[in-house]
Amino acid sequence: MFRILIVDDEVINRAMLVQMLNDTGYVHCVEAEDGEKALALAEQYPPDLVLLDVVMPGMSGLDVAPKLKALSPDCYLPILFITALDDQESLVACLAAGGDDFVSKPFDRLILTAKIKAHERSRRMGLELAEKNHSLRLVQQDVERNHRIVEHIFANALDSSDTLNDYFNYYIQPETQFNGDVLLCEKSPSGGVYLFVGDFTGHGLASAIGAIPVSQAFVRMTEKGLSVSEIAIRLNRILLSFLPADMFCVAAIIEIDSSGTRFSIWNGGLPRIVLRDAMGKIQHRLDSRHMPLGVLSEKEFEHDVDIVEANEDDMLLVYTDGLMETLHPEQGLLGEEGVEQWFSEGGINSARQFVELAKVYRLGQPAKDDMTIVLFRCEPFMFDNHVARTHTALLPFELKFTLGKAHLQSQNVVDTFIQRLGHVEGLESARSELYTVVTELVNNAIDHGVLQLNSSLKKDPNAFETYYAERSARIEALEQGEVSVSMHCDPDLRLLTIKVSDSGAGYDVSQIAPSDDEDTFGRGLQLVQAICESVQVTDSGRCTVATMAF
Amino acid sequence: MAIKTEQVQGERWVIYIGEKFDFSLVTDFRQAYSELPASIKHIEVDLSNTQYMDSSALGMLLNMQKLLADKNLTYSITHCRAAVARILEISRFNKKFTIS
Numbered sequence: 209m210f211r212i213l214i215v216d217d218e219v220i221n222r223a224m225l226v227q228m229l230n231d232t233g234y235v236h237c238v239e240a241e242d243g244e245k246a247l248a249l250a251e252q253y254p255p256d257l258v259l260l261d262v263v264m265p266g267m268s269g270l271d272v273a274p275k276l277k278a279l280s281p282d283c284y285l286p287i288l289f290i291t292a293l294d295d296q297e298s299l300v301a302c303l304a305a306g307g308d309d310f311v312s313k314p315f316d317r318l319i320l321t322a323k324i325k326a327h328e329r330s331r332r333m334g335l336e337l338a339e340k341n342h343s344l345r346l347v348q349q350d351v352e353r354n355h356r357i358v359e360h361i362f363a364n365a366l367d368s369s370d371t372l373n374d375y376f377n378y379y380i381q382p383e384t385q386f387n388g389d390v391l392l393c394e395k396s397p398s399g400g401v402y403l404f405v406g407d408f409t410g411h412g413l414a415s416a417i418g419a420i421p422v423s424q425a426f427v428r429m430t431e432k433g434l435s436v437s438e439i440a441i442r443l444n445r446i447l448l449s450f451l452p453a454d455m456f457c458v459a460a461i462i463e464i465d466s467s468g469t470r471f472s473i474w475n476g477g478l479p480r481i482v483l484r485d486a487m488g489k490i491q492h493r494l495d496s497r498h499m500p501l502g503v504l505s506e507k508e509f510e511h512d513v514d515i516v517e518a519n520e521d522d523m524l525l526v527y528t529d530g531l532m533e534t535l536h537p538e539q540g541l542l543g544e545e546g547v548e549q550w551f552s553e554g555g556i557n558s559a560r561q562f563v564e565l566a567k568v569y570r571l572g573q574p575a576k577d578d579m580t581i582v583l584f585r586c587e588p589f590m591f592d593n594h595v596a597r598t599h600t601a602l603l604p605f606e607l608k609f610t611l612g613k614a615h616l617q618s619q620n621v622v623d624t625f626i627q628r629l630g631h632v633e634g635l636e637s638a639r640s641e642l643y644t645v646v647t648e649l650v651n652n653a654i655d656h657g658v659l660q661l662n663s664s665l666k667k668d669p670n671a672f673e674t675y676y677a678e679r680s681a682r683i684e685a686l687e688q689g690e691v692s693v694s695m696h697c698d699p700d701l702r703l704l705t706i707k708v709s710d711s712g713a714g715y716d717v718s719q720i721a722p723s724d725d726e727d728t729f730g731r732g733l734q735l736v737q738a739i740c741e742s743v744q745v746t747d748s749g750r751c752t753v754a755t756m757a758f
Numbered sequence: 759m760a761i762k763t764e765q766v767q768g769e770r771w772v773i774y775i776g777e778k779f780d781f782s783l784v785t786d787f788r789q790a791y792s793e794l795p796a797s798i799k800h801i802e803v804d805l806s807n808t809q810y811m812d813s814s815a816l817g818m819l820l821n822m823q824k825l826l827a828d829k830n831l832t833y834s835i836t837h838c839r840a841a842v843a844r845i846l847e848i849s850r851f852n853k854k855f856t857i858s
Contacts, residue, residue, distance in 0.1 A: 398840040435837040437858065438806040465840055472843075472858070507766075511837070513858040620782060627778070627810060640841030643810040647780065651812070672821040676784065731849055732813040738848040 210328060211236040213255035215246040215272065216290060217264045224315060225259060225290075232321045243267025250279055256331050257324060258287045259311060262302060270305040277306045282341070284334035286327035358413065361420065369393050371401060371591075375468075377583040379559035387578035388415030389528050390457075392423050394430035397637050399466030401589060402430040402439070405478060405582055406459035406501070407528040418457060418502075421446055436463045436472040437511035440501070444509050447502030456502040460526055468587045471516040471524065476500045479532050480544045486521040488552050522586045525551050527562070530579030534566040542569060559583055602634030607695040611650075616658065616691065617683055622650050634699065638758035641739050642704065648732040649708040649752050650691060655679060657712030657750060658689035703741070707753045714748030761786045769799040777807055781814040791822055799831060803855075806837035816849050823854060834858070 212234055216222045222239045229237055238253055240246035242264055250258075258276055262269040273287050289302045292313045299310065308327065311320055372378065372393040381387045388408035396402055404426050408415040425446055429439050439461050447457055458477035464470070475481055476498035483492040498510050518524070527547065534542040550556055550565055559581040566575070607629075615621050626646045630639025655661045659682040661675070690711040697704050737743050740756040760776040760783055773790045775783070791801060803819065805811075823833060834856040835846060846857055 396840065400840060433809075433839050435806055435839050437837045463840070515858065623778065623780065623782070623810075640809050640811070640839070644812050644841075644845060647812045651781075651814070672817055672824070676781075730813075731816060735813050735845060735848055739844075 209236055210234060210256045211238060211253060213238045213240065213246060213250055213258045215240045215243070215258065215269070216261040217241050221261070221290070221313070228315065228317050228320060234324065243272040246272055247275055250276055254280065255285070257327055258285065259290055260287055261290045262293060262298070270301060273306040283338040284330055286331055288323060288327065355413065358417070362416070371395055375401065375584065375589065377558050379563050379579070379581045381578055389530070389578040389580040390419040390422060391580055391582065392426050394427055395591060396430060396463060397433040399589060399591060399637060401464045402426070403462040403464065403526070403582070404459065405526050405528065405580060406457045407478070407578065407580070408457045409455050415455070418447065418451055418455065421450055422457065436461050436474050437513045440474045440476070440511045441506070441509060444501045444504065445506060448505070451502045456500040458500040458528070462526070464584070466589050468589055469518045469520060469522070471518065473514045473516060474498065474511065475514070479527060479529055479547070482525045482548055482551060483516060483518055484523045484525070484551055485519065488555055490548060490552050491518070491522060492516050518586045520586050524584045524586070525582070527581045528579060530575060530577035531562060531566060531581055533577055534569050535576065536569050537571060542566070557583070602632070602697070602699040604699055605697045609693055611691045611693070613686055613688055616654055616686060616689060623647055635758060638756070641756060642758070645736050645739055645754055645756055646693070646706060648736050649706060649754060650693065652732055652752065653691045653708050653710035653712070656715045657710030658686070658691065659683065660712060702758055703755055704758055705753065705755045707751065709747070709751040712750060714750045716749065761790050763790050765795060765798070768797050770802060771798045771800065772802045772804055774804045775808050778810040779805065779808045779815040780810065780812045784814070784818060787818050787822070791826065801831055801833050803835045804837055805835060805839070805842055808842055809839065811842050811845055816851070819851070820854065832856070
């Protein structure tokens with residue numbers, strides 16, 4: 209539909225125009241005999257084109273034109289003045305008032321319809337444009353709303369942890385500006401820390417979105433205490449299925465043990481990770497050995513991990529390529545070497561110093577890429593949540609049981625019991641060690657106490673087989689024997705005392721220490737000694753008391 | 759199943775151990791490497807799921823090396839969790855296995 213408003217005080221003019229327009233197919237015509245009526249009609253039935261007489265009683269055409277134009281602010285409304293005037297001044301006044309063209313009296317059908325057609329095209333284009341602008345505005349509002357939602361999710365999903373703030377010095381772009389860099393930090397069940405430094409391809413929302421599944425999975429896996437390579441495998445699997453083919457995540461996954469000096473590192477595409485000693489000398493350089501996460505199929509994926517041993521007060525530097533790609537207009541890229549030089553010779557101690565230096569190096573130009581920098585000064589982690597949980601969850605307890613002949617003959621009784629005990633809240637962090645210590649002590653009591661197996665078997669070339677064959681035979685033939693276990697837990701001192709005694713004839717402890725690294729058995733007590741705070745063997749080898757911290 | 763095995767890229771033999779690696783696995787573990795394809799050059803023991811381990815597991819690992827000594831294989835222990843890594847470390851297993 210194309211609606212034409214005809215404004216003229218003379219009935220005959222209006223009738224002629226309506227007739228001509230109807231004849232050429234413009235059937236939606238609205239008539240007004242003066243300016244005021246015209247404005248009222250235009251508001252009720254918005255026109256697509258106006259034929260407007262200049263000289264009328266009341267408001268003149270020149271007064272009405274700007275008011276009509278104002279009614280269609282978003283879209284071009286053609287106004288054609290109907291005029292018998294032909295002096296220059298009047299025509300200029302018409303155009304100045306907002307007129308777009310003239311139709312002269314007497315009317316010429318051909319010229320009139322040609323002009324209307326031309327302006328119809330403009331009007332239709334204007335309408336289309338207005339509609340597109342409108343839908344663009346809607347889309348824009350939608351995007352803004354989505355951004356706000358995602359920002360909210362991000363703020364919650366990637367909440368920077370206390371651990372990160374307490375032990376690491378880091379820099380990451382503010383959360384409100386979406387970026388492809390991700391920094392995650394979680395405590396490990398064994399008292400250390402897991403760190404994830406990642407950089408998704410691209411910038412903005414699209415690249416940041418991958419951070420959510422990664423962070424969720426990372427939290428779950430670190431709670432379970434999975435190894436670094438296992439975490440790498442699983443994150444790769446998630447990103448492979450989640451991200452489009454042209455997107456991936458350059459990342460380093462790092463586990464730091466509770467002493468803060470032993471690192472397991474998987475580096476897939478991040479710049480070289482560097483360890484500096486207290487004198488500023490670089491002790492380790494860990495170049496990326498792997499493809500980023502989300503590229504290789506499970507079969508091709510490489511999960512080898514590098515182990516780095518450090519000393520207290522050494523400093524580890526992990527960063528994304530935004531830092532090394534810092535550009536100097538003449539000297540070019542800063543590069544890994546440049547970063548290392550700052551770190552080593554510049555005595556940098558905080559991520560912020562890197563950021564400032566980088567800014568100077570760029571001569572104040574804005575950074576081209578997201579930049580994340582993490583520094584860790586090697587020191588033991590002292591998480592006090594152990595103590596806090598102890599009082600609420602772990603009671604001081606005593607536990608005693610005695611294994612008779614039947615229990616000694618069925619292998620798994622103790623193992624399974626201790627495994628369960630390790631899941632008592634408060635003991636979880638030590639469950640693996642607890643298992644090892646108790647099973648070793650019990651096995652020693654059975655082997656050397658009750659069964660009287662002796663270590664001379666070691667010299668046999670098939671020592672392992674012979675030893676265990678002999679053990680099975682003796683267990684089966686066992687007529688009597690007992691092993692007693694008692695445990696005392698002190699949650700305040702965080703100590704577990706484990707006492708194991710047996711009914712055997714006793715044995716010489718020195719006899720069972722392994723003589724070299726080749727021996728396939730007999731290293732149990734050695735393990736217990738390394739894990740526990742103290743181990744005492746009394747009663748001629750019949751009783752062992754071990755105290756372990758947890 | 760407490761133990762699974764897999765041949766990877768022809769020459770690598772991976773033995774996956776379950777949650778517990780101790781004497782109860784002695785037969786299964788022995789079987790896991792008893793019939794190796796001729797192309798195998800490397801044995802990997804994957805401990806990603808292992809939380810509990812005692813010294814008999816150490817014995818089983820060393821025994822494997824002794825029994826396969828004439829095959830000229832290399833060995834690695836992978837994906838150790840911290841507690842397990844510590845046991846291997848105490849026992850100086852890094853001398854005989856590549857550990858990660």
